[in-house]
Amino acid sequence: MAKSKTQYVCQNCGYISASYLGRCPNCGAWNTLVEETITAAKVAATPRTTTAGAKVQPQKLTDVTITKETRVKTKLNELNRVLGGGVVPGSLILIGGDPGIGKSTLLLQVSGQLAQTGGKVLYVSGEESASQIKMRAGRLHVGDSGMYLYPETDMPSIQQAIDDLTPDYVIIDSVQTMNVPxxxxxxxxxxxxxxxxAELMRIAKSNQITIFIVGHVTKDGAIAGPKILEHMVDTVLYFEGDMHHTYRILRSVKNRFGSTNEIGIFEMHQAGLEEVANPxxxxxxxRLAGATGSAVVVSMEGTRPILVEIQALISPTMYGNAKRTSSGLDHNRVSLIMAVLEKRASLMLQNQDAYLKATGGVKLDEPAIDLAMAVAIASSYRDQEISPTDSFVGEIGLTGEVRRVxxxxxxxxxxxKLGFKRIFVPKNNLHGYDDIPKDIQVIGVTSVAEALHKVFN
Structure with a gap:
């Protein structure tokens, strides 16, 4: 009889302890260690093989043949952009998001589109029955696509189904419900x-089958499970959005076949997700006309420039310590910009509460948003309006300089293209480009004090 032992594994980072601990010494999370029983059974190693039974053999680098990377286009151009131009055969794609945000809707919609264009799709669901999936597929107008449904959680049975069907695409919804007996x-x-x-990765790479994996997220917004899960897959996508609004953002945080931090914008309707061509x-x-504390930044999300309104509300504090609150913006970046404004632009902000927000539910974290944040803060503090046709781009240093982007x-x-007449940019960015539209004035600034002077005078 095989011996068994008990160990405690952190469900957040995978740390293993011989005894129970209230706090994980590796990641610092509380109450995440769960008892697991491990049986010391000898398991024969299984080499990587294809569905036809062929084993992978070592070969010289010079003997490896390279074929041009082919991509399969879906009918959702926003998804194609986030993936780097389309779906790469043999890739392993992980999609995470909050419950009810629309992950299953997106993948069922994409599965129907791929099946309608001639691809063989196997949709494996561990959370819904076949009748539930069919009802939702009818609502999404992909009920007659011809995809295969398989409500199963047993991994050996799923592997057998893949061997029998030899599909082009497999959807696993979700990886947390799958079970290895x-x-x-x-x-x-x-x-x-x-x-x-690991088993899904072996199947994808050995047989050139594209596999989409749905992953649950923790209360902190990270994909549940060990961090190694994100390292094993080719692409990691996060599906973000507010449950109370219809807009959804698909963000790429890892992509071996394209750029990271690429985003796609969708709008949720009764008949499924529709892409937003001009976010x-x-x-x-x-945007409210005549309002103070509002500035527009041109931010780069991957390869796409988008214009986002940054709003700031500055009001005298009622307590001893001023409050700093931000939504969609990094809290530390807000504090840094306010410190620079107080030191380099003579704005007395230490006794002012500050509330900043990036509208539309988008999260901005690139350095080029600094100038727009500074102008919005100054506008609210001085109660002076910014011209509605002004936009801003630039990183701010601790000495108050506006650095190139x-x-x-x-x-x-x-x-x-959106009708703005002026854009404030770092002065060092004024050279090295051509073919700029004639109907916009490009104004270069060297410091935050100079930028505020030109904006409000």
Missing amino acids: DMNSAVGSVAQIREVT SEIFLEE NRIEDRIKEAA
């Missing part, structure tokens, strides 16, 4: 998730 760990544990993902108009459509030509063109 040989392991005594509970379903959804770190060991189970790691083993399931800048969405983010600016409800990348992709300035694309930013200027996007601002001109």
